[in-house]
Amino acid sequence: MNQHPEYLLNKIKSPADLKVLDLEEMKQLASEIRHLIIEKDAAVGGHLGPDLGIVELTIAYHYVFDAPGDKIIWDVSHQTYPHKMLTGRAYAWLDPEAYGKVTPYTNPDESPYDYYAVGHTSTSISLATGMAKARDLLGGSERIMAVIGDGSLTGGMAYEGLNNAALEKGNLVIVINDNQWSIDQNVGGLTTALKKLRDSQGQDPENPFKAFGFDYRYVADGNDLESMINAFSEIRDVDHPLVLHVNTLKGKGYQPAIEDEEKHHWVRPFNLSDDSPKNITAGPTPAEIAVKTVASAIDGGQENIMAITAAIPGVFGLDSFKESYPDHYVDVGIAEQDSVAFAAGFAKAGGQPVLFENSTFLQRAFDQLSHDVAANNLPVVMIVAGGGIQANSKTHVGVFDQVMVSNLPNWKYLAPTSLTEEAAMINWALKQKDGPVAIKLPVRPVPAGGAVLEGYRHIHYQKRRAGKKIAILALGDMQELSSQVAEELNAALYNPLSANILDTDCLDHLARHYQAVITLENNILDGGFGQKVAGYLADRPVLVKTFGEKREYTDVDQSYDQILVRNQLTAEQIVASVKQLFN
Amino acid sequence: MNQHPEYLLNKIKSPADLKVLDLEEMKQLASEIRHLIIEKDAAVGGHLGPDLGIVELTIAYHYVFDAPGDKIIWDVSHQTYPHKMLTGRAYAWLDPEAYGKVTPYTNPDESPYDYYAVGHTSTSISLATGMAKARDLLGGSERIMAVIGDGSLTGGMAYEGLNNAALEKGNLVIVINDNQWSIDQNVGGLTTALKKLRDSQGQDPENPFKAFGFDYRYVADGNDLESMINAFSEIRDVDHPLVLHVNTLKGKGYQPAIEDEEKHHWVRPFNLSDDSPKNITAGPTPAEIAVKTVASAIDGGQENIMAITAAIPGVFGLDSFKESYPDHYVDVGIAEQDSVAFAAGFAKAGGQPVLFENSTFLQRAFDQLSHDVAANNLPVVMIVAGGGIQANSKTHVGVFDQVMVSNLPNWKYLAPTSLTEEAAMINWALKQKDGPVAIKLPVRPVPAGGAVLEGYRHIHYQKRRAGKKIAILALGDMQELSSQVAEELNAALYNPLSANILDTDCLDHLARHYQAVITLENNILDGGFGQKVAGYLADRPVLVKTFGEKREYTDVDQSYDQILVRNQLTAEQIVASVKQLFN
Known part of the structure; x- marks a missing residue:
């Protein structure tokens, strides 16, 4: 009214x-x-x-x-x-x-x-x-x-x-x-x-x-x-x-x-009486974990770290970091291209840059991710927020950064399944010098803890559940949904850790011992993780079924649940779809 | 000496x-x-x-x-x-x-x-x-x-x-x-x-x-x-x-x-005596065909066309076009981002922009290709030169534009197999209003003529050769190499026309009637055409084998032939590799 x-x-x-x-x-x-x-x-x-x-x-x-x-x-x-x-x-x-x-x-x-x-x-x-x-x-x-x-x-x-x-x-x-x-x-x-x-x-x-x-x-x-x-x-x-x-x-x-x-x-919604926010979320967020992990590394003696943002400190809560570590923080303004090349220069001169980017605005820096960072194979660390399917304006969907970064040579694109794993991945990335590493912050809820592998120089898929006939590879924050699916199908469940480094030993093993390999990712299918797995296994008899988003823009006229349903991404739909493989 | x-x-x-x-x-x-x-x-x-x-x-x-x-x-x-x-x-x-x-x-x-x-x-x-x-x-x-x-x-x-x-x-x-x-x-x-x-x-x-x-x-x-x-x-x-x-x-x-x-x-090499170039190539190039086709459309009455370049008219020979059609030509300078968004604005206001970009520099405009063109689904036409595997400096490899463009919603990415087909695709693109169209100019030699389909609103793979057991999908300028391979293997050969619009009717047919589908593309495999085909066919018994470049930078220390060999892309290697599928 x-x-x-x-x-x-x-x-x-x-x-x-x-x-x-x-x-x-x-x-x-x-x-x-x-x-x-x-x-x-x-x-x-x-x-x-x-x-x-x-x-x-x-x-x-x-x-x-x-x-x-x-x-x-x-x-x-x-x-x-x-x-x-x-x-x-x-x-x-x-x-x-x-x-x-x-x-x-x-x-x-x-x-x-x-x-x-x-x-x-x-x-x-x-x-x-x-x-x-x-x-x-x-x-x-x-x-x-x-x-x-x-x-x-x-x-x-x-x-x-x-x-x-x-x-x-x-x-x-x-x-x-x-x-x-x-x-x-x-x-x-x-x-x-x-x-x-x-x-x-x-x-x-x-x-x-x-x-x-x-x-x-x-x-x-x-x-x-x-x-x-x-x-x-x-x-x-x-x-x-x-x-x-x-x-x-x-x-x-x-x-x-x-x-x-x-x-x-x-x-966010606030009280008009005193400007205080309504509905404060509890518990640490993936962004808070990322900032805290970087801060701890500096505290632990890694004095060459520089946190770099392109005008979005609020997305990560970098404001208090800036106050505590003023020498280790740069905001280049709305200038994503500069942020990435600046990080390349900083790395080349012996510093350890950590880029704090979000998926949709990072689109501005594709060339710099390739030409300045990847072609020079510099150990830039990049934390990406908002990378995943979301009910958002079509200009803000977060499903292209993985496509951009993970198809470039030299970049290693990691996707943690829990907050503990996120911290482990960031800590590893800060210490390695092999090349650039991107870490995709979870967008869907993930557990705080759980057993994690240490070290990601070589990617060895982590087996989470034993099963028969079907093996599920669930990337990053799709792990929780997949647990449910794996239970229903009595399928094996793996954490593949990376969107673009395939554990070919594990895939070869799966091709020999399972009838179907299922991939799930919080991303569009085109240019994504599942198509890489499908491409690798395509000349074997094992069936592969990829789950992710169609190549189309979503907009605010669809709710998150509607988007999932449209893309066959509810647990029920996935289970039904996999069962069909065996009809 | x-x-x-x-x-x-x-x-x-x-x-x-x-x-x-x-x-x-x-x-x-x-x-x-x-x-x-x-x-x-x-x-x-x-x-x-x-x-x-x-x-x-x-x-x-x-x-x-x-x-x-x-x-x-x-x-x-x-x-x-x-x-x-x-x-x-x-x-x-x-x-x-x-x-x-x-x-x-x-x-x-x-x-x-x-x-x-x-x-x-x-x-x-x-x-x-x-x-x-x-x-x-x-x-x-x-x-x-x-x-x-x-x-x-x-x-x-x-x-x-x-x-x-x-x-x-x-x-x-x-x-x-x-x-x-x-x-x-x-x-x-x-x-x-x-x-x-x-x-x-x-x-x-x-x-x-x-x-x-x-x-x-x-x-x-x-x-x-x-x-x-x-x-x-x-x-x-x-x-x-x-x-x-x-x-x-x-x-x-x-x-x-x-x-x-x-x-x-x-x-290029020139004579010191009179500055004249050595070794002039004969016959029209793909770039010349593109410019000529656009000029003919203006001559034919499409007065709303604007050719747009970002400081590289020489790549296409646009200088004479500029002289003949000064009202239909803009050079925005070294400003690829602006060129693409400017084209979006021009299309929105009823004009028909034609972007002349080259693969490697286009990397600067990924966000504009998505946010300004694709999310607004504007009928921008884009001609891309240099898109393909080349013996070039690692900063200039032309294998990422297809990854960028073809994984975005709304873009249709076409790849002609001959100069006649290139002209037909450009002519069609200039008349359609469905959305943005990119056309990848051949980098490998292609024939001047041959039968072409007219109209590319819907993609129907064009059958070029009948064969048994094996069907080859050879994108764009890989068609010639594939003819040789198809002969040796007595395989069916198709022209898939597009890097990102799959003819699923045809693929369904191939899955039923052939034992293996082979894809070839002049691009990296990651995020490419072959992985899309593999993803689509992955839940069928048909085998798929994808040929393209590995996800790694090449540099001038390798010759073109060495790069092909390294990527299993000679006719002999492809034939041998496909035969292995049946061992």
């Missing part, structure tokens, strides 16, 4: 309804939008700071421009709650029962005002430039704008886009939403440059945008609605590329989000 | 020998080095312009600094012939019989003066920054320098590196070797910025490096040895990050390379 039937927002069905309001009414709207963002985020979580900061900019945009004919490309699109509310989707904030009915990022399937599914940073300038180029070739006249935060600007792709955009001949506006923070505190030379511009009200001559040839304007208070309307009106019909640098306050309207911006970039 | 026993260079066994020379002797050395570069390149080909331009900078470096204790990281390392000559490897230029004994890029296996195998652009700043960070943690005192060209600076990774390097606390020098050209003519906003700095002798206030917080110096003539020695001496012991902007002349010393820099960036 609509909790705010009295809100002016109820009358805004599209931006056309906004255009008839006066300034005071639009300020009222801004206040309502802010209240709704906080209210819904407190209940179900979501991005907070980025959305609170961009309310006025969004209202001004839809007041001045004519979407969806005019196009606005929101970088990452994690700041589009106000945009969604003004383009016919306010019901998903007004009515708690409809909270789940609108997706968290821009979504062309959801609205004609959204043009791309997007969730990674730094793409908006390239996308907008491509649209401007097509418009000019096809003779269109729509106005095109990219909106990008200062954090996203540290991604090299944004710079490639700027370099290219500077040469366009027609209308193209790049709004830099400078809220002085990315996910973590902003870092690097760009921060220096933007600060000089802010401090000089846009007048400092050391202006990298002007240096590139852009027309440039500065808005000192991007949270002042009138300033934003004036700024947009002035540049609405420019006939050339222009950078509009807007100073905004991330978290505006919610004091805790202003005081601790990092913690409030994205939030 | 040494062709120049009188050269002073014969006395230079290491940089120590250089340090005792006077300025005139070093100028003599520069002249000798230039002569040798031209002489060897004329005979066997290689990088030309970049090496001719960097002679004085290299001599000055080794005169002023103390390598290999001091570290110099050469971006791409295609400009390191002078460096190699001064660090004990001049014999590979002095003696034609030794021409092949030194590799074309930096190579740690070859010399302690080389630190990385490197061949892609824009990595040097990140690598150097990682080394500086390790030095400072471990208490070292070596001086660290990255040398990067203005072309490589357009890669976003270089900018990520700059952003990070700006914050370092110790000695770190980034030399920008500004020769005003990358592989093709330099493009974009950075060009504008660098030109302003050159025109003002480094004084223009719109200085992006100063904006980032770097100390900055300018050298007006980087080909003047004394200037370079003075510049390096002054900044040798800086205790902070510094950008040294050096203006050099690409191709200096060989007039044709100055007049047409693009053509002389990398050269």
Whole structure:
């Protein structure tokens, strides 16, 4: 039920309804939008700071421009709650029962005002430039704008886009939403440059945008609605590329989000009374174990360790690590490519780098994983979070890092089945010098303890259960599910330890002594572990059956259970499917 | 035999020998080095312009600094012939019989003066920054320098590196070797910025490096040895990050390379008398067919086409296309990420982008191929050159693009077996709107003509030869080799058309009617076509045998034939291996 039937927002069905309001009414709207963002985020979580900061900019945009004919490309699109509310989707904030009915990022399937599914940073300038180029070739006249935060600007792709955009001949506006923070505190030379511009009200001559040839304007208070309307009106019909640098306050309207911006970039459900989180999970997480293991190695005397993150310390809880080990921590900003090559350089010079990456953003660094690390066979250690099937936006699925890393030469990709095994693998990886090692943190629940092998230089599959006819190889966090399956089928169960190093002695043994080998992995099947096993055993009579995800994007319209069912990944489905092999 | 026993260079066994020379002797050395570069390149080909331009900078470096204790990281390392000559490897230029004994890029296996195998652009700043960070943690005192060209600076990774390097606390020098050209003519906003700095002798206030917080110096003539020695001496012991902007002349010393820099960036063997190429290949190449097919589509009325390259028009011969179709051509510079996302934006706005990429550099754009193109299912067409096993430097092997693209959802990856089929596939791809299509240009020789299927929306394997017991699926340019194998084995032969869309009806048929299915692909086995077939057929009694490359880097120390033998990929080896299945 609509909790705010009295809100002016109820009358805004599209931006056309906004255009008839006066300034005071639009300020009222801004206040309502802010209240709704906080209210819904407190209940179900979501991005907070980025959305609170961009309310006025969004209202001004839809007041001045004519979407969806005019196009606005929101970088990452994690700041589009106000945009969604003004383009016919306010019901998903007004009515708690409809909270789940609108997706968290821009979504062309959801609205004609959204043009791309997007969730990674730094793409908006390239996308907008491509649209401007097509418009000019096809003779269109729509106005095109990219909106990008200062954090996203540290991604090299944004710079490639700027370099290219500077040469366009027609209308193209790049709004830099400078809220002085990315996910973590902003870092690097760009921060220096933007600060000089802010401090000089846009007048400092050391202006990298002007240096590139852009027309440039500065808005000192991007949270002042009138300033934003004036700024947009002035540049609405420019006939050339222009950078509009807007100073905004991330978290505006919610004091805790202003005081601790990092913690409030994205939030889990919290109590409005005191900002405390609801539903705290108990027990150590795989990420906590990883950080603790690395810290212990330093304590134990391995002083050459450097923990490296690309703007996601929060994913691992690296903040307290940073405080305790300031000399052993680097955040390179949103710059995954740099993080990996920087680690290669650090390793080459005798240091022991430990990359803390997450699966989906690591996609940016495929070339560096190959060219800089693998081709040079440097002992880089990489911890990967979020690698596995998840009910998430299709831009954020975690099923490609294993495909990327495990098909490259020299990389050893390990997947622990328990927290104890995770720590053992990290400890081993930190001591070896053979080459690069990636460790995939469990995404599904895994047990804390259990017997683990020590040393992973050679991979010997660990037998967990004896059985007949059928042998199951269950990678990483699929081990628990497989125990259940193995019981039902009276199958042998193995822990294969690695996604890409096959224990061929064991596989040869299985081929001789079993009728079927079953593989399970928390990954897509294409390019995965199961296909490697199938490829190896394909010229033997033994049957192989691979379980994993189909090669297709899932999205938030499917629950985790639905995704499992769709991919034949419940215990019942697996058991039934294996039994069919023998019919 | 040494062709120049009188050269002073014969006395230079290491940089120590250089340090005792006077300025005139070093100028003599520069002249000798230039002569040798031209002489060897004329005979066997290689990088030309970049090496001719960097002679004085290299001599000055080794005169002023103390390598290999001091570290110099050469971006791409295609400009390191002078460096190699001064660090004990001049014999590979002095003696034609030794021409092949030194590799074309930096190579740690070859010399302690080389630190990385490197061949892609824009990595040097990140690598150097990682080394500086390790030095400072471990208490070292070596001086660290990255040398990067203005072309490589357009890669976003270089900018990520700059952003990070700006914050370092110790000695770190980034030399920008500004020769005003990358592989093709330099493009974009950075060009504008660098030109302003050159025109003002480094004084223009719109200085992006100063904006980032770097100390900055300018050298007006980087080909003047004394200037370079003075510049390096002054900044040798800086205790902070510094950008040294050096203006050099690409191709200096060989007039044709100055007049047409693009053509002389990398050269095949040529006649010194008139710069004409030796050994011109006859008949159209796959690249020429691709460009011609796209041009014909525009001529035929498809006016919405845009050919997009990331600084490698020469790989495809796009220069004449650019002249004929200037409105249908964009070069985004060395910026593969941008090229792919720009194509996504162009497609979204109703245009038909055609990306011209090569396999090894495309590695930079994995995330964009997924996040921007595939997750949005946009009908981007991509032509991939160099995708296949080759005797090349390990940084340039072309066996990962198929792994990247073909394991992503929505992408259809086609592999033509003839030039006629290549044109048919491109024509079909340009007309369809289902989603993204990649087309892998043949690397091995393929026939010009032959019967082709029309339309590839659904993949139906094309039967080429009837046979018994054994069915061969030979992808793309492996078809010719397979014809020979099929004859010997009296096997059925199929053209599977696609690396990632399986014709499951046909595979089901093969599983019922044949005892073995053989796959061949010009790619690594891991994550490849054969493992998909093996995965699909693994739960049937039919045997599957996959042929392709092992998951390991090859390098220039192996010939193409040696690589084939090592991977069991000669016709004789394949026949023998298949026969063994039936023993």
